[in-house]
Amino acid sequence: MSCKIEDYGLIGDCETAALVGRDGSIDWLCWPAFDSDACFAALLGTPRHGRWFIAPAGEVTRSSRRYWDNTLILETRFETADGTVALVDFMPPRGSASDVVRLVRGVSGRVKLAMELVIRFGFGADIPWVKRTEDGALLAIAGQDMMVLRTPVATRGQDMMTVADFEVSEGETIPFVMAYGPSHLPVPPPIDPARALRDTEDFWTEWCSHCTYEGNHRDLVMRSLITLKALTYAPTGGIVAAPTTSLPEKLGGQRNWDYRFCWLRDATFTLLALINSGYTAEASAWHNWLLRAAAGAPANMQIMYGIMGQRRLLEWEASWLPGYEGAKPVRIGNAAHAQLQLDVYGELIDAFHQWRIAKLELDDGTWDLECAVLEHLEKVWDQPDHGIWEQRGAGQHYVFSKVMAWVAFDRGIKSAEKFGFKAPLERWRSLRDTICRDVCEKGFDATQNTFVESYGSQILDASILLLPAVGFLPASDPRIRGTIAAVEEHLMRDGFVLRHDPREVSEEKQPIEGAFLACSLWLADAHVLAGDFDKAQALFDRVAAIANDLGLLAEEYDSGEGRQTGNFPQALTHIALINTAHNLSAANKPAEKPAVQRSE
Template sequence: MPSRIEDYALLGDCETAALVSRDGSIDWLCWPRFDSEACFAALLGTPEHGRWQLRPHNASSDAGAKPVRRYRGDSLVLETEYETAEGAVTVVDFMPPRGQASDIVRIVRGRRGRVPMRMEMTIRFDYGCTVPWVSRVGPQTLRAVAGPDMVTLRTPVLFRGEGLCTVSDFTVGEGESVPFVLTYSPSHLPPPEPVDPEAALCDTLQFWDDWCARCTFEGPWRDAVIRSLVTLKALTYRPTGGIVAAPTTSLPEKLGGVRNWDYRYCWLRDATLTLLALMNAGFYEEAQDWREWLMRAVAGSPNQIQIMYGIGGERRLQEWEVPWLPGYEGASPVRIGNAAAGQLQLDIYGELMDAVHQARLGGLGVTDQGWSLQCALIDHLATVWNQPDEGIWEVRGQSRHYTHSKVMAWVAVDRMLKSARKFGLKAPLDRWRALRDAIHQNVCEHGFSPEMNSFVQYYGARHVDAALLAIPLVGFLPITDPRVEGTIAAVEKHLLQDGFLLRYRTEEADDGLPDGEGVFLPCTLWLADAYVLQGRRDEAVALFERVLALCNDLGLLSEEYDTKAKRLVGNFPQAFSHIALVTTAHNLTRGAKPAKQRTQTNGNGGK
């Protein structure tokens, strides 16, 4: 059985990522990209579906071998310390910044005594399905090949085959170091030259030290913010600038449930907060890479815009189920690809236009071609904004007129008007003003329930949705508007559960799926942001620190939390949660960031 979700650590080289458990098992790795087929898939099955474990030989039976782990400084270099009856060792795990190839380096360092160690590696390409042909290439090198894929293991210790698994039993004494280097390469090319493990460690630490030195955030939660930003950087596909929502697929939103989705793609819904999180912390290069990825991804016919894309901007993300993987703790099906890519979600227009507007304000210029593309997208939005859609939460039930979707359509037009005026860009201002005002009036007439004194999830509904918190956060209405105050109160009344916020109540929303889900951590932080705007700082801090307390021992968060089982659930680590964490930290420490950045309007349609 795989470990608890919160018991995993993240390794990454800014092109793919691995998850390693407390007991030294790498249970998830897709090579060579985030969205490639996994060669270690025990996370969604059993050890026979692929893993790489390295730990003291008696760790499972020796109570004294309970590991203590940490990242070294602000890096992604993981150090796991084991205390055993025979002595003490530290296992150092990391992925160097990618050079000629992608590597995972594991170094066992003896600290005291002589500790028997065991290494077990089961390589299974194609999400745990394909057994490779494994051969020895000299006394210290192993090679595994299947179709287009090849991995090479280099280590000075002896190893052997045992039941379609590679194992090694060895002993590490005080002051000794034993390295293992696993390298991926295409099978039709010669194996890459080996990396020097110690030199690679120095290079990796220097890479993260240099990167983190650029951070401008200062405040009482700096460590949590830095760890969130490092996680966001690790989830960035460096060749293109795209940022995946998570490095995993099908980790359930409810233990044993069916809400299991593939998150190894880039969502437009995260666009603005991602950009602001990076810019406000001083990472303008990454922000520009993300902005440029956005513009390339949506380029083309405006009526073909999607809610998400592949890390290179790919559009075909067909969803299929993996029959041979039983799923995390039996949560099935295991899904590869994401059918939601074909949904209509009107909110993405607002996210895209707001992100590009904020980029311009931050000094990240946009070309004339980029403005022309934006104008074409707005022309298309004018023809579809009044249609029902699937909404920000990608429901697989009936399409509806979601209030949040209409609000974000308003944001799209509003930000285009602001950009045109601020930067002297050519635009049909009168037509856009009329469109913006029409959307605003439509939302206020149909999205607000006088009986509930609140905006509602969709037109005609009798329940609320945490996405309604966007209404003041994006400047659709001011925080002091009685309708906004009523909406925040309704969200608190109906969606707060054990001190955290649900996205919506699944039993009310008829979202096309059985089962419920955990509380949603980004939405909980949105409520804290709304408190900041209301001047309820103490409540905002309390809510923020309640979420911080859910971070695992390494500062990582998933998307949701099961308050009954007291476990993180959903794909892990989740960019959306860490972006929200950075956003709220900025709101609490710098009053003008970023809650005020998205609310520069008088609240009456931006007139």
């Protein structure tokens, strides 16, 4: 059985990532990229579906773990009756190949350890052909994939896996280095594990030195920034929503989705998190990915793309995997990529506008793309869509989707006015006003004094919390005050915010999932804008308190079970945490403006 979701740590090389359990087992790794097939898939099945386990052979009396300061180097300590060992896991910045390095260090005494390596390409389905190379390395090949393991420890085959028994004494370090390469190319050359450790530590500490955030919870913000960097596919600048697929939104449930792709919806909040923290190079890479991915006919623009901008993210089910704690199906790919979700048009235009406000350089063709997007949006903004939560089934007139259509024209107008671009301003202003009236007339329920999920509905959803943040109405407006109060009354569970209204029970919605962590932080942001700083701080502290011991957060939190749920670690959660921390920090310094306010 795999660990609890919060019992995993993350290592990565900015092209892919692995999850390491506190028991010393790497249970998830897609190689060579985030969206590749997994070679270790025990996370969604059993050890027989692939894992790499290293731990003491005897009873562990105590274990602890930590990241080395300002790095993505994970150290797990195991204490036994015979002594203490440290397992140091990391992935060096990508060289000629991708490597996973595991160093077993003797801290005290002499400890017996066991290694169990189960390589299963193709998400646990493909058993490789394994042989020795001339230099004694272990080589595994199946189809297009090749992995090579180098270690001074003697290994042996046993029951379709590779095992080893060894000992480590105080002051001794035993390395294990595994590299990936395409099977038709030469075997990846060996690397020096000690040198790789130094290089990896230098890479991360230098990167972290650029962080400009100096407010409260700096360690947690820094860990969130490191996580965001780790979820970035360095060759293109695309940022995946999570490195995993099919970790369930509800334990044992069926809402299991593949998040190893890049969502346009996260664009503006991602840019703000990076720019406000001092990472303009990463923000620029993300912007350039956005521009390339969205290029082409606006009518064909998608809500998400692959890490290299791929558009066909066909969804299928890995039927041989039993799922995380039995949560089936395990889905690969994401059919939601083909949905109409109007809010992404607003996110795209807003992201470009925020980039200009930050006085950072944009591609010369950006404004032409924006004008083409807005021309298309004029024709489709009043159509039903599938909304921010990507509901499967018939479309609806979601309030947040309409508001983001308003944002698209609002930011287009502001960019044209502020930066002197040629634009049909009179027509855009008229459309902006039309959309605003439409939302306020059809998306506001006067009997409850709140905006609602969709036109004609009486239920809420957490996306309406973003209305003041995007500048649709000020936080002081009685309708926004009423919306915040209604969310607190109907969408709160155990101090956290649900994304769906529990008054509407269906297979697609609550109460079949946990609280959506980003939504709790959106409520905190709304409180900041409304001047309710104590409420905002309390919400932030509540989310911060459920981060695991390494500072990592999943998509959701099941307060009844006291467990994190959903794909992990989740970029949107960490982005929201960064931005809320900035907002709270700015609230304590009146001369500064909260980063969440996007309406300039």
